[in-house]
Amino acid sequence: MNLKNIYGDFVSDEVFEYGERILSELKPRFEEIDRIAEFNQLKVLKAMQDAHVGEASLTGTTGYGYNDIGRDAVERTYANAFCTEDALVRPQIICGTHALTVALSGNLRPGDELLYISGMPYDTLHEVIGIRPSKGSLTEYGVSFDYVDLTPSGTFDFDGIKTKLKENTALVAIQRSRGYSSRPTLSVEEIGEAIAFVKSVKPSVKVMVDNCYGEFIEREEPSQRGADMIVGSLIKNPGGGLAPVGGYIAGTAECVENASYRLSAPGLGKELGPTLGLNKSFLQGFFLAPTVSAGAEKGAIFAAAAYERLGYEVNPASSAPRYDIIQAVTFKDPKAMIAFCQGIQAAAPVDSYVVPEPWDMPGYDDQVIMAAGAFVSGSSIELSADGPMREPYTVYFQGGLTWYHAKAGILISLQKLADAGVIDKTKLGSL
Ligand SMILES: *Cc1c(COP(=O)(O)O)cnc(C)c1O
Numbered sequence: 001m002n003l004k005n006i007y008g009d010f011v012s013d014e015v016f017e018y019g020e021r022i023l024s025e026l027k028p029r030f031e032e033i034d035r036i037a038e039f040n041q042l043k044v045l046k047a048m049q050d051a052h053v054g055e056a057s058l059t060g061t062t063g064y065g066y067n068d069i070g071r072d073a074v075e076r077t078y079a080n081a082f083c084t085e086d087a088l089v090r091p092q093i094i095c096g097t098h099a100l101t102v103a104l105s106g107n108l109r110p111g112d113e114l115l116y117i118s119g120m121p122y123d124t125l126h127e128v129i130g131i132r133p134s135k136g137s138l139t140e141y142g143v144s145f146d147y148v149d150l151t152p153s154g155t156f157d158f159d160g161i162k163t164k165l166k167e168n169t170a171l172v173a174i175q176r177s178r179g180y181s182s183r184p185t186l187s188v189e190e191i192g193e194a195i196a197f198v199k200s201v202k203p204s205v206k207v208m209v210d211n212c213y214g215e216f217i218e219r220e221e222p223s224q225r226g227a228d229m230i231v232g233s234l235i236k237n238p239g240g241g242l243a244p245v246g247g248y249i250a251g252t253a254e255c256v257e258n259a260s261y262r263l264s265a266p267g268l269g270k271e272l273g274p275t276l277g278l279n280k281s282f283l284q285g286f287f288l289a290p291t292v293s294a295g296a297e298k299g300a301i302f303a304a305a306a307y308e309r310l311g312y313e314v315n316p317a318s319s320a321p322r323y324d325i326i327q328a329v330t331f332k333d334p335k336a337m338i339a340f341c342q343g344i345q346a347a348a349p350v351d352s353y354v355v356p357e358p359w360d361m362p363g364y365d366d367q368v369i370m371a372a373g374a375f376v377s378g379s380s381i382e383l384s385a386d387g388p389m390r391e392p393y394t395v396y397f398q399g400g401l402t403w404y405h406a407k408a409g410i411l412i413s414l415q416k417l418a419d420a421g422v423i424d425k426t427k428l429g430s431l
Contacts, residue, residue, distance in 0.1 A: 299406025348373020
């Protein structure tokens with residue numbers, strides 16, 4: 001049996017060979033990704049050693065969670081790896097939105113203004129901030145909000161930022177990843193330049209970076225370029241697929257402390273918080289995260305290259321620089337979009353026999369289709385895809401715990417498109 005034979009259980013020879021041709025051209029690109037992963041692996045190893053991770057760190061506490069030495073080792077590890085003074089890394093943080101909420105509400109006071117300088121924030125933040133009126137929002141607590149769009153070419157609008165940095169602007173926020181929008185993802189270098197600019201105009205302002213989907217894609221994180229806080233989800237890149245829940249806030253001791261009083265309670269802060277046996281998953285996941293993130297990034301590039309050659313609009317383009325693991329493919333055809341998602345689902349290790357269909361979802365105007373067969377519910381570092389069923393039928397694809405699984409997912413999606421008659425299998429041979 002060779003590789004083509006074993007792939008025969010999933011895809012036709014034409015699809016397999018099409019994939020191999022695409023891949024042969026991506027080799028230099030993948031080598032660079034491997035070098036970054038190797039760099040980050042060593043960075044994480046050193047962070048763990050310097051944090052004195054020991055066998056006792058792998059256990060956990062219950063109840064109040066006083067004196068949880070494993071929790072302290074996890075937080076020191078994150079702080080070391082991200083070059084910050086401190087970190088809050090907890091299973092009590094449910095997701096990325098929650099981590100961002102804790103970071104924002106802990107570091108803003110009534111009368112303060114929050115300024116987003118990377119355009120409008122990620123959708124779930126709208127209710128957190130109060131852009132869409134919502135109970136418990138920052139607006140209800142007297143925090144105002146403003147934003148500056150990126151320029152049409154996707155760079156920071158320095159003049160716009162300068163005008164909007166006001167007397168009461170206390171916190172500037174930058175979203176690194178494009179999330180589910182069409183603007184480009186920001187590089188750590190660009191983010192660093194914007195932070196330096198903001199601080200030159202108003203030195204007292206704090207800068208928070210929404211780091212979701214960006215961890216370990218570059219050699220540095222935004223905290224190494226002046227961010228006071230970086231914030232993310234453990235069911236994305238830094239959990240390495242093994243963290244079953246969690247979020248992190250890494251930054252200055254002051255910012256992390258402020259956030260800790262919102263996560264637990266004023267006066268309690270970081271001292272409390274049981275880890276319920278999860279320290280081992282957090283540490284092991286973080287240890288694997290550079291490799292896992294690199295695999296997901298390769299999957300995104302492979303998807304871009306495979307669908308680009310078929311004539312679909314992909315964003316980012318396969319040859320464009322990458323600063324996160326998200327890949328958008330625009331099908332302009334509902335049938336193709338559904339077939340793609342059904343292919344991703346069929347490639348899953350869990351729930352592969354489930355067939356995703358477009359569905360009405362609370363909070364969305366259009367039907368949404370989602371493909372996810374994950375070990376951890378909702379985990380998007382695992383192979384997954386979703387998108388709203390509306391023009392131009394764009395699907396967002398991300399994850400894959402291993403590069404080989406991401407590759408298989410894309411090949412199976414191609415097979416589903418061929419089976420649905422959307423792409424011509426015989427044409428694949430000439431592409
Ligand atoms: C995923 C994401 C979030 C929110 O994370 P959840 O875990 O889904 O709550 C926030 N910002 C960005 C850029 C994201 O990608």
